[in-house]
Structures are given as C-alpha cells and as structure tokens.
Amino acid sequence: MRYGKIVLAVFILSSIITLPLAEAHILIIANSRSDMGEAYDEARKVATTLKNKGYQVLELYNGSATVKNILKGMYGADAVIYAGHGGYMKGNYDDNGGDASPPFSLVASDGYIWGDGEMMRVGNTSFYAPFKDGIPVILLHACFSTGWVDEYEVKNPVETIYHFSRMFMGSGANYYATAWDGAEIIYDFLNGAANFQEANQRNWEVINNSSVYNGTRVWRNEHGYAAFVGDWNGTFPRANQTTSYDDAAAEEWYATKTRPNFTDNRPPVCDFTYAYSGSTSIRTLTFQSAAYDPDSDDITLKWKFGDGSTATGSTVTHTYAREGYYTVTLTVTDSKGVISGKRKTVKVGYPRPDLVVTGVRKSGSTLYITVRNQGTDTARNFYTRVWYGKYSTRNYKQLYTGTLTPGASVTLKTYYGYRRGTVKVDYFNRVPEKSETNNIRTF
Structure with missing residues (x-):
C-alpha cells in the first residue's frame, strides 16, 4: 500500500432525520498515523467551532482512529470529518503524475478502509457505507480526491475523482473535494450558505466546468483544485438536528459486519x-x-x-x-x-434485502405498521420494535415480522397506548441489508 499527503474528508447529511436513538452526530477523525500534526490542528479547530455552535461531535484522533472506531462512528452520522492520509495500491500510481487507478482508501491507525466499487472494503469484507441516505461527502486536501498528489496532477484526474467518490456515492452520498488550505466549505455553510451550489459560489475556487465519465457527471475546472459529484442542493445539518453518539447501536451494527459467516464477500455470480x-x-x-x-x-x-x-x-x-x-x-x-x-x-450480481417502514397508522389503541422489502433478496426472521420516549428498551412493543420476499409488504398491528413513538424494522440488525440506515421512522 502507498498513501499520499493530508486527507481531510467531511461527510454531511443533506436530508436530516431526527432519531431518538441518538444515531445522529458529527464524527471527526484526524492524524490516524500520528505523523501529521497540521491535520490534527485543523480538525481540532473545526471540532471546536462546531461544538461552540451546539453540534454533537465524536472525535477520534491518533491511535484511537482505528478501522473499527471509524466505521462505528460513521454509522448513522450527520457528518464525518477525516484528516489524515489517503491510500492507494502499490503499483497503481507512479508518484510522478501518471495514471492513478483504484482502489483508493482512507487510512486508519491499524489498517485501511478501501473503496470497492460502490462499497467499502476491509480485508475480504465488503459493505455499503453506513451513512444515512443522502449524506454528502466533502474532502479537503485529499490526495487523488481532486486529481492531484502534492504538486503533481495525475494524468487522468476526472477518472480518478470518479473512482474515489464511488465508495461514498454507493450509499447515496454527494461528493465535494478541494485541495485549498482551510476548511472553507464548512465555514461557508456555518455562515449561512443554503446548499453546495451557494457554498461553491462563495468559495475561493468556483467550480464551473464538468464532464461525464461512465455516465456520471464530474464537476472540475481544467487543472482545478476542487471537484464535485452529486446534487448541488445538498446541505449541512443544523446543530439542533444532531444528537450524541450511540456506541451501543453502532457496536450492534458493526457486529453484524464481522461475525463469522456473515460478510458481504462477493460470491460466484452463478453456479450452473x-x-x-x-x-x-x-x-x-x-x-x-x-x-x-x-x-x-x-x-x-x-x-x-x-x-x-x-x-x-x-x-x-x-x-x-x-x-x-x-x-x-x-x-x-x-x-x-x-x-x-x-x-x-x-x-x-449481489442481491440483498432492504427493509423500510412505509407507513404507520393509529386507530384508537391499535397501531398499524407497514413494512416493505425494497431490496432484491429475501429478508428472513427479523423483528420490528415500536416504542415511546428516548429509550428503545422502555415502553416498547416487539413484533416478529418473519419473512419478506423482494418487493413484498406486510402490515403489523399491535396495541399501543401512546400518541407518538418510533418504529425500527430489523431491530436487532440480523438482516444483511443494502442500506442499514433507513430502518427507523418516527410518528
């Protein structure tokens, strides 16, 4: 493996969902290899600014920025700020402005988080990034993220940006990257920019040009130091839309990705x-x-x-x-x-289920919950839980939902004496879903 200079990545939610499980927060990671003091200083400045404005922030610095802690912190986050090295496979770049080819990675203190097409990969396990649907990604000073490594522009910058963005775009993210000093895009949002389009217009370098690679539009000026892939309407969350980090929920998700015989390793396409x-x-x-x-x-x-x-x-x-x-x-x-x-x-391909709560209706003391499998594989043996208040372990009803084939829906009903509440399908995270962050609905 090889890695370049500072990588500062910010993953920001454009469509906010308020969750009583405290699964919404901003994760900040910096200096994972303990060799980039400037990255640590810049990330700490951003963290201090966000906390002073009332944001809930989880910080991982130096040796605490392990693969496990980073992935757990990403689970359901409103934003993720990563300051450190970006990695690439040895032999996939000549360190002198030649072609750069995937995979690219984020670098943890104890390993790498690689891009695997539209998924992330750690070792032999591939999975979709555990962000909420619609989360944007912002990278600051990231080698390869804008088509540059130090003073060298890679030979294929648009292709490189496209491939670097895919492990985030696969979870519905927007991707913004810049090599300019400072976290200007973040401060533009904090100072009132309504969306990425408006923040882009306020920036030192305004991105005006684009080209299409593999059917995807990549925004980048010629020899530019900023890039964008996604929806310009994406926004930064407000402070009141973030809550504290829920380590238990993140640990439960992480366990489903690492327990024996439960990985997203790519199986044979067919056996016939x-x-x-x-x-x-x-x-x-x-x-x-x-x-x-x-x-x-x-x-x-x-x-x-x-x-x-x-x-x-x-x-x-x-x-x-x-x-x-x-x-x-x-x-x-x-x-x-x-x-x-x-x-x-x-x-x-690699079919997987994807469970969502499509409807909640109350009639008297009876609550009707409609669950749909919008994925491409069958979901088996899972539970749906509904509860009132902050804690899902109190005042709850739990329903065995059973099996849902692709495209199928089921309506559950239960006695429920509260006016409002929260529903989570696949409460114990037993189903290996395409998205693990769209299971919750409040009413």
Whole structure:
C-alpha cells in the first residue's frame, strides 16, 4: 500500500432525520498515523467551532482512529470529518503524475478502509457505507480526491475523482473535494450558505466546468483544485438536528459486519451445470464466465459445452439490467435437430434485502405498521420494535415480522397506548441489508 499527503474528508447529511436513538452526530477523525500534526490542528479547530455552535461531535484522533472506531462512528452520522492520509495500491500510481487507478482508501491507525466499487472494503469484507441516505461527502486536501498528489496532477484526474467518490456515492452520498488550505466549505455553510451550489459560489475556487465519465457527471475546472459529484442542493445539518453518539447501536451494527459467516464477500455470480441427452450422447453445459459492469449493473453470463464434442466453445449469453434472482432457460439442439431445454434459477450480481417502514397508522389503541422489502433478496426472521420516549428498551412493543420476499409488504398491528413513538424494522440488525440506515421512522 502507498498513501499520499493530508486527507481531510467531511461527510454531511443533506436530508436530516431526527432519531431518538441518538444515531445522529458529527464524527471527526484526524492524524490516524500520528505523523501529521497540521491535520490534527485543523480538525481540532473545526471540532471546536462546531461544538461552540451546539453540534454533537465524536472525535477520534491518533491511535484511537482505528478501522473499527471509524466505521462505528460513521454509522448513522450527520457528518464525518477525516484528516489524515489517503491510500492507494502499490503499483497503481507512479508518484510522478501518471495514471492513478483504484482502489483508493482512507487510512486508519491499524489498517485501511478501501473503496470497492460502490462499497467499502476491509480485508475480504465488503459493505455499503453506513451513512444515512443522502449524506454528502466533502474532502479537503485529499490526495487523488481532486486529481492531484502534492504538486503533481495525475494524468487522468476526472477518472480518478470518479473512482474515489464511488465508495461514498454507493450509499447515496454527494461528493465535494478541494485541495485549498482551510476548511472553507464548512465555514461557508456555518455562515449561512443554503446548499453546495451557494457554498461553491462563495468559495475561493468556483467550480464551473464538468464532464461525464461512465455516465456520471464530474464537476472540475481544467487543472482545478476542487471537484464535485452529486446534487448541488445538498446541505449541512443544523446543530439542533444532531444528537450524541450511540456506541451501543453502532457496536450492534458493526457486529453484524464481522461475525463469522456473515460478510458481504462477493460470491460466484452463478453456479450452473446442465447435463442433457441428445440423440447420440450426453453433453454437459457448464458455466464459463461472467462479465459484470458495475456502472450500468449489466451482467453477461456465458456457458459452454465442455464434453470435448464439436459443440465445445459454443456459448449462451444472457444480459440483465439489475441484480437479483432470475430463471434462465438454456435450449440446445444437436446435429439431428433434437431440442433439449433446462430451466434454472441463477443469482445475478449481489442481491440483498432492504427493509423500510412505509407507513404507520393509529386507530384508537391499535397501531398499524407497514413494512416493505425494497431490496432484491429475501429478508428472513427479523423483528420490528415500536416504542415511546428516548429509550428503545422502555415502553416498547416487539413484533416478529418473519419473512419478506423482494418487493413484498406486510402490515403489523399491535396495541399501543401512546400518541407518538418510533418504529425500527430489523431491530436487532440480523438482516444483511443494502442500506442499514433507513430502518427507523418516527410518528
């Protein structure tokens, strides 16, 4: 691994949800390798300013900025400020203005948090960033984040910015980066900028130019030191929209990502062998390869005959527009015109469930809660909890929700004597979801 100079990243929520579980806060990480005093000083200044304005802030500095603590701190955060090194794979950059290629990483005191397409990866475990939906990302002084490393501009800056942003964009984030000194974009928001567009207009460098890479618009001036990918309407949270860090909830989420046999490691795209009988012999059609394009979510599956017959090398190709489970029909014809076919369900991409509370309705003392699985895989054996007040362990009702297939909904009902409350689906975080931060709804 290699890493460049100071990286100061700020992850900021554009669509705020007030949570009684205290899952909303600003995380500040700095100087994870204890070798960048200037990064520590700048982050502490930002932290002091935010706290003086009433923001709830969680700070991780030096040796406390471990992979585990950083990821836990990211869970449900309104903003994350990261000041330290940015990493890249050795051999993926020549340190002299050549092409830079992914993956890129954030650097912790004890390891790395890598970008894995639209996901994050630690070791062999990949997962979507645990931000709330809609969170923007701001990086200050980050090598590669604006297409620069020290005084060298990389040969492919737009492509580099695109790839650096993806591990945040995969969770619905906006991405802003600048190499200028100071945390100007943060202070622009604190001084009244309504959104990124307005903050950009107040900045030292105003970004006016853009280009499209892999279908994504990347904003960057020629040889510029600032970049943006996402929605210019994204905003910075107000102080009254942040609450203190909930370590227990974060620990519970982190445990689901690290317990044995529960990872987001990428499985084989499909496992399919089909033996059929023609007029003269039995031939086997076996899975050959899969070409997956993460930018378009298209995947091409190929099989070939593998019995040494004249059909060896023939392929059958299917292209799908999204991940999920599909029934594939393979039809083959032998030399005498005998047709044989086989239907098989195969996995395409990396389907996962995604549970949300779509409706809460009260009629007298009966509460009706509608839960939907908007993901692409089945959710099994989970609980939904509703409670009144600050603590989810008091004054609550718990409902076993069971199993929901992709796209399915279920309406639960229970006696509930309070006017207001909070609902959390998959309360114990047992379901490996595409998003772990959209399970809560207040009413």
